[in-house]
Each structure stands twice: as structure tokens, then as C-alpha cells.
Amino acid sequence: MTNTTEGGAGGATTTLADLEQRAAARRERPAYGQDALITCDRLVRIFTADGVEVQALQGLDLLVAKGELMALVGASGSGKSTLLNILAGLDVPTAGAASVGGYDLLDMDAKSRLRYRREVVGFVWQQTARNLLPYLTAAQNVVLPMQLSGRDGFRAKRLHAARATELLTMLGVGYCHDRHPGQMSGGEQQRTAIAVALANSPSLVLADEPTGELDSATGEQVFAAFRTANEELGTTVVVVTHDHAVADAVRRTVAIRDGRTASEVLRHTEIDEHGQESVVAREYATVDRAGRLQLPRDYTAALSIENRVLLELESDHIGVWPDRPAPPEQD
Numbered sequence: 001m002t003n004t005t006e007g008g009a010g011g012a013t014t015t016l017a018d019l020e021q022r023a024a025a026r027r028e029r030p031a032y033g034q035d036a037l038i039t040c041d042r043l044v045r046i047f048t049a050d051g052v053e054v055q056a057l058q059g060l061d062l063l064v065a066k067g068e069l070m071a072l073v074g075a076s077g078s079g080k081s082t083l084l085n086i087l088a089g090l091d092v093p094t095a096g097a098a099s100v101g102g103y104d105l106l107d108m109d110a111k112s113r114l115r116y117r118r119e120v121v122g123f124v125w126q127q128t129a130r131n132l133l134p135y136l137t138a139a140q141n142v143v144l145p146m147q148l149s150g151r152d153g154f155r156a157k158r159l160h161a162a163r164a165t166e167l168l169t170m171l172g173v174g175y176c177h178d179r180h181p182g183q184m185s186g187g188e189q190q191r192t193a194i195a196v197a198l199a200n201s202p203s204l205v206l207a208d209e210p211t212g213e214l215d216s217a218t219g220e221q222v223f224a225a226f227r228t229a230n231e232e233l234g235t236t237v238v239v240v241t242h243d244h245a246v247a248d249a250v251r252r253t254v255a256i257r258d259g260r261t262a263s264e265v266l267r268h269t270e271i272d273e274h275g276q277e278s279v280v281a282r283e284y285a286t287v288d289r290a291g292r293l294q295l296p297r298d299y300t301a302a303l304s305i306e307n308r309v310l311l312e313l314e315s316d317h318i319g320v321w322p323d324r325p326a327p328p329e330q331d
């Protein structure tokens with residue numbers, strides 16, 4: 001039997017066998033985010049302050065693969081810190097789904113939340129003073145999270161001390177081993193903070209504006225330390241930043257607008273016919289799970305697009321046209 005239906009845009013004929021094939025392909029498609037380290041699926045976070053609701057995240061979708069080094073950017077108030085706090089296990093979303101390394105961030109009891117925060121994720125804050133305890137040396141600061149995660153005894157102590165030395169050296173601040181934060185520069189403190197975040201070998205390190213308080217040369221050194229952690233240890237790194245030098249130095253920069261991922265820039269290296277290497281950046285708009293797309297504001301403004309557009313499906317692209325009033329009918 002060959003039932004046929006008229007297809008949508010092109011009016012092509014679809015057979016029953018085609019439909020069965022499509023249904024089978026859909027069944028076999030891997031689940032959303034199956035291979036990702038971070039999966040955010042229609043994530044919502046609503047805050048209520050003085051009886052007023054603020055929708056900080058409004059159905060945010062994001063996948064981050066294991067081993068990525070990526071940046072999150074966006075205007076003030078777009079929801080970046082809210083997302084980072086959720087991924088850090090410090091805040092709980094109102095709705096949607098979020099998981100990191102198999103931990104469901106909406107459904108963790110107090111014990112697993114503590115284990116998650118100690119062992120799966122490391123965090124570096126913008127304020128250097130918030131990252132380190134002032135009365136401990138750099139090495140003691142790095143040892144602390146290892147002690148807190150429960151391993152103790154003489155052998156453990158030796159291993160902790162050796163790991164602290166190794167991490168500080170790897171990040172270029174081995175010479176700060178016995179210094180207190182007050183005896184270190186802002187950049188040295190931030191690199192030590194990265195060592196602290198890496199102490200328990202987390203899969204993920206999150207950083208909120210880690211170069212925000214630093215001059216550009218020092219900021220570059222701190223970013224280089226994140227890159228070292230990513231390349232040497234394979235740690236996935238997500239950095240929220242307003243710093244163009246950081247946003248331009250990663251392979252993937254995701255922009256958040258009004259609590260949703262709006263666009264992303266992907267960069268790759270190309271080699272021309274003379275063997276010259278150059279980094280090529282392409283900007284993409286994000287299509288969410290429901291097929292929604294945010295058009296860039298300057299594009300909509302340039303064509304005076306307001307509340308609707310005409311769409312035309314072509315064989316290899318979709319045309320988006322401003323809605324123009326129909327010309328007056330001729331008598």
C-alpha cells in the first residue's frame with residue numbers, strides 16, 4: 001500500500017514508507033545532550049523580590065562538551081551569573097532540566113550537592129579576596145579542599161602537599177607556594193585560585209569575570225592559566241566575561257540575551273595556500289529546542305522588523321522577510 005500525502009513547503013509527495021522511515025530515525029536519535037558534560041534544557045529561574053517576579057533565565061538551552069574551553073558573554077542582567085550559580089550547585093532552577101557529569105542539578109539531596117560542589121565542579125570568583133583565605137599560604141589554600149573532601153592521614157597529607165606544589169608550578173605561581181594572599185599580586189592570587197579550584201580534579205571549572213579586576217597583561221596571564229588547565233588536565237572550563245581578549249581567545253563564545261542563549265561565535269584555524277595560519281570566526285544564531293531563533297537586534301532594527309516576518313523555505317536556507325503592508329488593490 002502506498003498512501004501519499006502532500007508535503008509542506010515544496011509540495012513534494014511523501015509516501016507512507018517515508019513517514020515510517022522518518023519516525024524510525026527520530027526514535028533512534030540520541031537523547032538531547034546525551035554526550036555532553038553540561039546539559040541545560042529549557043532552564044528557568046524566577047526570583048521573587050518584594051512581590052515582584054524577575055525571570056532571570058527564560059528557557060535556556062545549552063550543551064557543553066567534555067574538554068571544552070568556552071566563554072559566556074551578555075549584557076548586564078542577561079542571566080550569566082544566575083546560570084553559573086546553578087551550574088556551581090549554589091542555586092536551584094525553578095523549572096527545566098540541568099545536569100553536569102550525570103548529576104541532576106534539580107534533584108540532589110544535601111549530601112550529593114556537597115559532593116558535587118567539592119569534587120565535580122571548581123569555582124573562581126571575580127573578587128580575588130573571595131577565592132583565597134587570607135591567613136593561609138598559597139599551598140595551604142590549595143590543600144584545603146582536598147582535606148575537606150575527607151581524605152586524611154600521613155600519606156594523604158604528603159599527596160595533598162605534592163599536588164598543591166604541582167598545580168601551583170603548572171600555573172606559573174610555584175614561587176608563591178609559601179606566600180599569603182596579601183603578599184601576592186591580583187594575577188598571582190587568581191592563578192592560585194585556579195589551583196584551588198582544580199585541587200580535587202573536578203571535571204568542570206566555572207569562573208565569573210576572573211579577569212575583571214585585573215589589567216589586560218595580567219588578565220592574559222590568568223586566562224593562559226585556564227588554558228593550561230584545559231589542555232594539560234582536560235578540565236572543561238566555562239568563563240563568564242566582559243573581557244574581549246578572553247572572549248576572542250576561546251573556540252566558542254556563547255551570548256546570552258534575556259535569559260536565553262541567543263547566538264554563538266565559533267572559531268577555527270585555517271591554513272592558506274602559503275601555509276599561513278589564521279583564526280576564522282563565524283557567528284551563528286542559536287535555534288532552541290522548540291525551533292525558536294532570536295534575530296540580532298541590529299538586524300531587526302535595520303529592516304524595521306517588529307512583530308512578525310515572512311519565512312520562505314529554500315532548498316538550502318530559510319529566507320526571513322520583513323512584513324510589508326500589501327500594496328493597495330487596483331480598481
Ligand SMILES: Nc1ncnc2c1ncn2[C@@H]1O[C@H](COP(=O)(O)OP(=O)(O)OP(=O)(O)O)[C@@H](O)[C@H]1O
Pocket residue numbers: 047048049054055056074075076077078079080081082083
Ligand atoms: N537573588 C536575586 N533576587 C532577585 N533578582 C535577582 C537575583 N539574582 C539575580 N537577579 C536578577 O536576575 C537577572 C539576571 O541577573 P544575573 O546576575 O544573572 O545577570 P548577569 O548577566 O550576570 O549580569 P552582570 O553582568 O551585571 O553580572 C537580573 O535582572 C537580576 O537583577
